[in-house]
Amino acid sequence: MTKRAKEIDERAAAMGLVVEPLPYTIDRDTYTPALLALLSNLLVWGGSRVFYHLHGIGTNEWRIVSALGNHPGSTAAELCEVLGINKSIASKSVNALLSRGFIEQLGGPRGSRYLYLTPEGNILHDELMPIALRRQEILHESLDADEVAQLNRLLVRMLDSIDSMQQYEHDMLGTKPR
Template identity: 65%
Template sequence: MAPPTPPPDAAIAHAAERGLLTSRLDHTIDRDTFSPALLGLLNNVLVWGGSRVLTTLHGVGTNEWRVLSALGNYPGATARELCAVLGINKSIASKSVNALVEAAYVGQVDGRRGSRHLFLTDAGAALHDELMTIALRRVEILQHRLSPAEVGELNRLLRKMLDSADDLQEYERELLAGIPQPDTTRSEPNGVPAR
């Protein structure tokens, strides 16, 4: 990605008059070598593009597709189990499940202690298959510059990073210990919950 165009001299002069910093900081993150920045950028490309396409063509977004995909693998999963499998928070799961139930793509069956087991309907399975075709083609395009060995290595490394998620969250808990936390359920990036 190309860096932003430098602002015109007049804008820099006006910013300096207002006491704003106009020079690059001495210590910054190199976004071309900082893995979280690269992963975040790639995630945004996937989520926003995918959501635009899926919403326009089928009336469902990326989160609904994730739920359909998970239920294709785990019929009868509860919303809580979907949160764990997909790494999304309860509010995102609830909103997506409700939209899919309302559209008759998912049905619910009562379980023990008030739990609800979720299953695809025939219409949900058909939608799953249509969306899977799009998802697989998007990944094929995204990975076409990688060899099969590189794709395998990339996935291995990503799984290895995910194995460190608990360590990262422990560090975050230590940083925030004793500090009152605001309710961030609505503003968490991509609905990712704290573990």
């Protein structure tokens, strides 16, 4: 962390602020949620900078485009499920992509809106795909093929625990699952 002048710590202590490390804390390098969040934040931030520089979209929009490449005709709710994002992020990203002409929505029964890539969205997908894959290659550089496969298996297994995690969160909040 930053090296600060002793006088700053003395002023902080005089104000009753905590100036010494707490005895019981989370170590970032051994706490899986922190490691995953740090890695995710770095990937999202870097991806957004590159994608925005090249095409004026961020990582969330790229994720929608990529998901629609795999699941054409998905609803926003289905994309939220596939991508693990909340409705407000999906709505903002879908609206940005609609306004840029990268996706189109078709109305269906009971007000459903089905989302598809436009020809421009298909081009966008194909131009960003090699960048996304190269970023993955760089991420895997320090791992051999067996380690990459093992990592992916472990991450998928961790994703399988999400229902239990969400139940725990509902229990802590005193809410009911949807």
